[in-house]
Amino acid sequence: MTPDPAPRRRPWRRRATPYLFLTPFFALFAIFWVYPIAYSFVLSFLNTRQRPWTLDWDFNWGRLIQDEYFWNALGNTMLILVVQVPIMLAFATLLAVAFSSDLLKFKGFFRFAFFAPLVLGAVPYSAVFRLIFNEQYGVLNYALTAIGLPSVSWLYESTPALVTIMIAMTWRWTGYNAVILLSGLQSIPATLYEAAKIDGATGVQRFFLITIPMLRPVLLFTFVLSTIGTLQLFTEPWLITTTGPGNATETLVTYLYQQGFRSFNFGYASAIAYSVAIIAAIFSILQIRLVGGREVER
């Protein structure tokens, strides 16, 4: 029964404890996130073309506005976003419904099989895609010509190259999104479907009137994730098409990399990085307003 030696200090200590536990994280966060993010903001206003670097407000931003290569990269990225993401999410939704269907046997196997592309490393996957899409010796053109279709120069013509990237991304990410959507599906109460059945709703009606509206928050989540993922797209164009032919599959981030680490122009690369961040923020806000807005009303 010893009296508390310093009862007054206890509450302060108690309050500080959680922060102390968080310190290692915040220290790392400050060094590896806050500092680079802040410093690259400064860099975007420096002329880093030659040493010594000098302050020049519109050197990078002025170039960015006029740079055809930047607008081309932005255009490619947007095209992939507008075409590939909806197609992939539609596939993923259908897959998720199939995964949860009572008619499907070996569910575990199929769920794994569609998720598997993500487990594979990006480099071997890209190498295999290069082989599949090879014009002369690739299995895809072999199949196309076997059924009487013309073979396509997948990697050396602009539009086919962009299509190749979209196919590769869809292959890689559909299963991942399907698994996320599946978790959303499983949280829809079965009673809703039972009630609809009793009221005589068809399978299609149940899908569009129950499944889709109830999935809205999860769909929004996958949509935002995919949008941000596409805005950061690097692996596929870098490894499969090497951003070519020419700059036909150049994306914002491959262009950033080229400017930053090939040409060593960190200022301009930082300006590109910030424009990607701004675009991602705008998209996220728009999507939440447009698709998720009703969530709030409820």
Place this chain on the structure above:
Amino acid sequence: MHRVALTLLALLTATAVSAQTLTVWVWDINKPALESTVESFQEMHPGVDVVVEDLGNQNVYDRGLAGCAAGGLDMPDVYLVENNEAQVFWAQFPDCFVDLTTLGADELRPMFPDFKWAELTVGDAIHAVPYDSGPTAIFYRRDLYEQAGIDPADIETWNDFIDAGTQMNEAFDGNVKMGAIGKGSDDEWFRMLANQAGCFYFDQAATEITITQPGCVQAMETMKNVWDASTLHPAGWSEQIQFLQNDAQASSFFGSWYSGTLIANMPEEQAGEWGVYLTPALEEGGVRASNLGGSALAIPASSDNPELAYDFITNALADEENQREILFEYGLTPSLLSLQDDPALEQGVEFFGGQAIWEDILGTLGDVPAVAGTQYFQEAREVMIVTVNDYLDGEYASAEAALDAAADQIAASTGLPIAD
């Protein structure tokens, strides 16, 4: 206790070993070539291990720049640098590589041609030792040419090359192409032809963009004529090797170092079926020589063993015996002056049907128009890869229009003015 002691021992030996290991970063054929010199190096320094790593051409550059930017982190002891990219390092990171004069490199100066040193020295400092040069030539398949009824001796100009290409297309229903171009993945064809015409991205002093000059226009037009006659596969580096292995491509236009790639990658039944002829001229009686690539060895300042690394470099590059072997076994054209009129060059090369290809190829070195690399090489190259691709796709009305657009783009990214 036992385990701790063992671990400590392992750690100690590991550090002891790593102190005696030289790491060398190279690409492609340079790996076996430099490995062939290790034995003679180890005679001088027994117990020193040499690890030659093939990272691929672009990766060596990318990781080298990243390493220098990080103040010399994750760098090897010996670093292979392409001549026309070397200036990027010296300009951006003057302290990233050892000044080799501190290790005695001044004595090497008279042993190599001046034009090779130009890109490797800054003032009195020497940052790298010349390795190979890349005089261009056409490597061709004797059997395929013969089947198509083409005599390489008749190919004197690029127009002759186009005619032969048409003949090749007819003979094989278009299944065998005359050559290949890294359309959209590299601009080597442009650089080789422009060099032939005495034109480059920049002027010698690297103060102006000279890409709109007549020589470059001529290079673009010639390239388009060859392409439009559908004589070339569009193919990147590895696709070209696939085409060649599968008898779908009858010749290759590259620097002389490509002979090593052929010898290393072609199936055995193609040995002896290869030959070489000089780069076709841009016009009747024009220059039949140009240069692509060529590299040098440097020592990162972060190396623990600069003296050992220097001995490795001099043994590999300044030793006649080793350079002769690198030439004949791996097809890398030496820069060492004492080898330029070596009687051994008259020797036939089996893979090339007994042709004395080195005498032919090295004979053109004197005609190669000299070009200085600049620290903006990569910027200009990235732009030209795109421009060449779009121009070949017919997106520009003329070569002038394409080059004007390219010049604007290069000016925006380098800040250099465009020459009149």
